[in-house]
Amino acid sequence: MASQGVWRTILYHWRQPYRYYFGAKSNLWKQTCFSSKKQPFCSTSPDKTIEQNTALAQQKNFLASLIEMIPAGITAAYIHKGHDTTHGGGEMVLDVPHDKTVPVLRFLRDHSSCLYDCFIDCTAADFPQKPQRFRVVYNLLSLKYSSRIRVQTHVDEVTPIESATCLFKGANWPEREVWDLFGVFFYNHPDLRRILTDYGFEGHPLRKDFPLSGYVEVRYDDTEKRVVIEPVEITQEYRAFDYTSPWEVFPEGGNFKEAEKLPERV
Amino acid sequence: MIPSSRGRLLKWLFHRKLSSFKSLKGEANENRMKIDGYSGAYFIVNNVEVRSSILLLPHTGYLWRPQTFAEVTPHSFTLFRLLFPKLDVLIVGGGRMTPHLSEENYRQLSSVCQAFELLKTEDACSLFNLMNEEGRHVGAALIRAGF
Numbered sequence: 001m002a003s004q005g006v007w008r009t010i011l012y013h014w015r016q017p018y019r020y021y022f023g024a025k026s027n028l029w030k031q032t033c034f035s036s037k038k039q040p041f042c043s044t045s046p047d048k049t050i051e052q053n054t055a056l057a058q059q060k061n062f063l064a065s066l067i068e069m070i071p072a073g074i075t076a077a078y079i080h081k082g083h084d085t086t087h088g089g090g091e092m093v094l095d096v097p098h099d100k101t102v103p104v105l106r107f108l109r110d111h112s113s114c115l116y117d118c119f120i121d122c123t124a125a126d127f128p129q130k131p132q133r134f135r136v137v138y139n140l141l142s143l144k145y146s147s148r149i150r151v152q153t154h155v156d157e158v159t160p161i162e163s164a165t166c167l168f169k170g171a172n173w174p175e176r177e178v179w180d181l182f183g184v185f186f187y188n189h190p191d192l193r194r195i196l197t198d199y200g201f202e203g204h205p206l207r208k209d210f211p212l213s214g215y216v217e218v219r220y221d222d223t224e225k226r227v228v229i230e231p232v233e234i235t236q237e238y239r240a241f242d243y244t245s246p247w248e249v250f251p252e253g254g255n256f257k258e259a260e261k262l263p264e265r266v
Numbered sequence: 267m268i269p270s271s272r273g274r275l276l277k278w279l280f281h282r283k284l285s286s287f288k289s290l291k292g293e294a295n296e297n298r299m300k301i302d303g304y305s306g307a308y309f310i311v312n313n314v315e316v317r318s319s320i321l322l323l324p325h326t327g328y329l330w331r332p333q334t335f336a337e338v339t340p341h342s343f344t345l346f347r348l349l350f351p352k353l354d355v356l357i358v359g360g361g362r363m364t365p366h367l368s369e370e371n372y373r374q375l376s377s378v379c380q381a382f383e384l385l386k387t388e389d390a391c392s393l394f395n396l397m398n399e400e401g402r403h404v405g406a407a408l409i410r411a412g413f
Contacts, residue, residue: 199383
């Protein structure tokens with residue numbers, strides 16, 4: 001009996017506020033705004049129309065306010081996948097210069113209208129045709145405003161970025177991963193060493209110019225009784241493709257010597 | 267100095283400078299080199315406190331001349347060059363910071379071993395312990411963590 005009261009109080013405190021958005025039928029089709037789940041820089045207002053109060057518009061307003069507040073830190077701000085109106089808004093992306101990553105992240109973490117204090121991920125992407133080939137991406141989440149944001153920088157192989165570990169302890173291993181797999185150096189990182197590649201591995205595997213099979217292969221050598229590292233030679237039997245049939249053709253009786261003969265050129 | 271009695275002989279033996287240290291029982295899996303501890307000024311290897319940079323092989327260890335990474339030359343790694351078979355991984359502990367090699371030194375070091383790792387001494391110690399316990403053929407060249 002007492003537990004029932006406990007459950008009720010828990011549910012009462014946990015209740016979600018009723019949202020007066022698209023689902024709510026109202027006689028006058030007017031927007032009323034009592035939601036306590038605010039978007040950052042709560043830009044909803046009873047005076048605005050429904051269209052202006054959508055999540056997408058709020059995100060646009062938020063990015064505009066950010067640009068006003070930290071103009072030196074942002075080179076570009078856009079909304080990715082914003083055309084998808086069914087999901088109510090796209091993904092906010094900020095482009096920052098490579099030396100301004102930590103100030104911008106600190107602003108986003110600490111400012112009372114942003115509060116992106118949850119570090120989600122640090123990754124990179126390689127665009128070898130660009131002079132600044134690596135795009136280093138930080139993803140953040142604001143639990144207070146239930147909003148996500150992405151912070152991007154572009155660097156080349158030799159430019160270092162300041163590590164975000166001074167702000168987010170969770171950035172430690174993701175930055176190690178970016179260093180190991182791409183070669184982007186993070187200064188002021190407490191412990192920047194390899195995390196996924198083998199001990200003594202040379203190269204950065206996720207770069208676009210690193211081949212899929214790698215440069216070295218590892219095998220156990222019986223004469224030396226240990227594992228040796230050699231340049232890669234992937235052996236594969238010669239396979240003859242008969243394009244008239246969807247299945248690979250094998251000779252009957254399992255006589256594979258016949259299949260190994262080169263096909264006659266037509 | 268000619269020791270005149272057995273007591274003096276033992277004292278003389280024990281006071282000789284320790285330049286290499288290993289177990290007298292011989293090379294077996296139980297007496298591999300293990301770094302039991304380190305600080306800014308010393309290493310504790312198999313319960314022996316060593317106040318110097320060290321070179322470690324799976325079963326033996328030696329004192330090393332360069333005390334900071336700036337003093338290290340390609341010549342410093344000649345011990346590893348003499349080994350057969352070549353080391354699987356050579357772990358270089360550069361002290362307080364991650365050591366950085368110029369390209370020429372990089373190439374010369376590649377001829378010493380199959381692979382090498384340049385790390386801070388703290389990470390190098392634990393990595394050497396791990397790989398040695400596994401039974402791999404690894405070596406370590408460690409500068410003390412405070413230098």
